[in-house]
Amino acid sequence: ITTWNLRSMYIGKLKVVINEMTENNIKILGVSETRWSEQGLFTTNESFTVVYSGRPDGKRDNGVGLIIKKQTAKAMLGYNPLNNRIIMCTFKSPCNLTIMQVYSPTTSAKDDMINDFYEAIIPNSDITVIIRDWTAMVGKRNQKSDSIGIHGLGVIKEHDERLEEFCKTNSLVITNTMFAQHPRRLYTWISPDSKT
Numbered sequence: 001i002t003t004w005n006l007r008s009m010y011i012g013k014l015k016v017v018i019n020e021m022t023e024n025n026i027k028i029l030g031v032s033e034t035r036w037s038e039q040g041l042f043t044t045n046e047s048f049t050v051v052y053s054g055r056p057d058g059k060r061d062n063g064v065g066l067i068i069k070k071q072t073a074k075a076m077l078g079y080n081p082l083n084n085r086i087i088m089c090t091f092k093s094p095c096n097l098t099i100m101q102v103y104s105p106t107t108s109a110k111d112d113m114i115n116d117f118y119e120a121i122i123p124n125s126d127i128t129v130i131i132r133d134w135t136a137m138v139g140k141r142n143q144k145s146d147s148i149g150i151h152g153l154g155v156i157k158e159h160d161e162r163l164e165e166f167c168k169t170n171s172l173v174i175t176n177t178m179f180a181q182h183p184r185r186l187y188t189w190i191s192p193d194s195k196t
Contacts, residue, residue, distance in 0.1 A: 001099065003030040003131040008060075010035075017067065018046050027072045028089075030101030030131035034063035039081035049073035051089055053081030064101045086120055098126040104163075118166050130172065138164060138174055146171075149178035 006013065009031065021029050036054040043049055052065035062084040068076065077096065079089040085105070091097045102121055105113050121130060138148050139156035147167035152174075156164070167174060 001028045001030075001129060001131060002026055003032065003101065005032045005103075007033050008035040009063075014044065014050070014067075018044060018048055021048070021067065021069065022046075027069045028099055028131075029067045030099070031065045031067060032063070032101065032103035034065050035060040036063045036065070041079065049076065051079040051081065051087060053084060053087040055084045062103055064103050066099060066101050082120055085117060090126060093127075096126040098124060098128045100128060100130045102130060114162065118162065122170060128172075138177060144178070146173070148174050151180050152177045 004017070006017070009017070017029065017031070020026070034052060034054065036052050037058045037060055038056065039053045041049065041051045047070040049068040049070070050065060051068070052063065054063040055061055064085060064087045066079070066087060066089050068089070072091070075091045075093065077090045077092050079087065081087045085103045086100065088098055088100045091099065100121060102117075105117055138152040139154055140152050141148065141150045144150050145164075145168075148164060163174075166172070
């Protein structure tokens with residue numbers, strides 16, 4: 001299970017994404033910033049299931065989705081496209097597993113929008129995995145907490161503290177901060193000027 005900020009998924013890019021999934025044996029890929037409108041589900045020529053959620057008004061802004069390998073898709077019980085920033089998919093397992101792909105509002109978003117976003121992703125009673133593009137950094141730390149390990153990235157800012165508080169409140173763990181990784185594996189997006 002992994003995530004990828006696509007910065008838009010136009011014609012032809014889906015094929016590239018599926019090739020990457022196959023090459024790296026990725027069973028579930030959460031994608032953000034697809035810029036697809038509407039919501040739906042389809043199966044690709046390569047037998048991958050794609051569920052997606054964009055803006056209902058047809059505008060191509062934000063957008064999230066899950067691309068699921070055929071064998072894994074057989075366990076899919078259903079999906080819920082909440083909005084153009086959140087999509088959930090539930091899979092049958094001994095304890096049902098809900099995978100949620102989210103694309104967090106940026107720091108310039110209004111507080112109401114950010115609060116609504118966090119309220120919408122509060123985990124249910126299933127085992128929940130949130131794959132994300134949080135647009136937040138949790139910072140490199142000297143000691144780990146229950147929610148965040150020492151292998152974060154950058155310096156935590158006021159906006160980013162909301163993510164930490166959300167994780168603590170909902171007993172979630174930011175797993176990629178628990179393990180030492182190549183620096184490139186610590187972020188999902190880099191600005192065109194490479195400063196962010």
